[in-house]
Amino acid sequence: MSIPVEVKILDQKLIVRTEEDEEYAKKAADYTNDKIQEIRDNTKVASKLDIALLAAMNIAGEYIKTRDRLLKLESKTNRLVEFIDAKVLYTASKIDPHTERQNKADQGATKVRSEA
Numbered sequence: 001m002s003i004p005v006e007v008k009i010l011d012q013k014l015i016v017r018t019e020e021d022e023e024y025a026k027k028a029a030d031y032t033n034d035k036i037q038e039i040r041d042n043t044k045v046a047s048k049l050d051i052a053l054l055a056a057m058n059i060a061g062e063y064i065k066t067r068d069r070l071l072k073l074e075s076k077t078n079r080l081v082e083f084i085d086a087k088v089l090y091t092a093s094k095i096d097p098h099t100e101r102q103n104k105a106d107q108g109a110t111k112v113r114s115e116a
Contacts, residue, residue, distance in 0.1 A: 010036055010048055035059055 002017040007029035018025045035055040045051055 009033060010052055032059070 002019050003022065004015050004017055005022045005025040006013060006015050007025055008014070009029050009032050014029075016025055016029075032055065035058050036051055039045065039051050039054045039058070043051075043054070045054065
């Protein structure tokens, strides 16, 4: 269920609806205002529309870079999981169940003798 939240962006009050909580909407507005302030500090653009558009472009650029990094990390993670799975299967295929049982029995006998 979406809730209405009042925020202020570029000195203008807005009512936004969010599926998240009020804090989330306010953090998003604060982030947007920070980007707007960066534009104001670093350019000579005076129009509020131009400032808003430049801030939107900067935020979109950050989003695209972050999404691309996430996709690369997911791909790398999947390759690592496949590598580990292959190593586990290879190692498991090399274990002779009869030898493994005998080794465990031998280890148990050694423990009993050392405790006596």
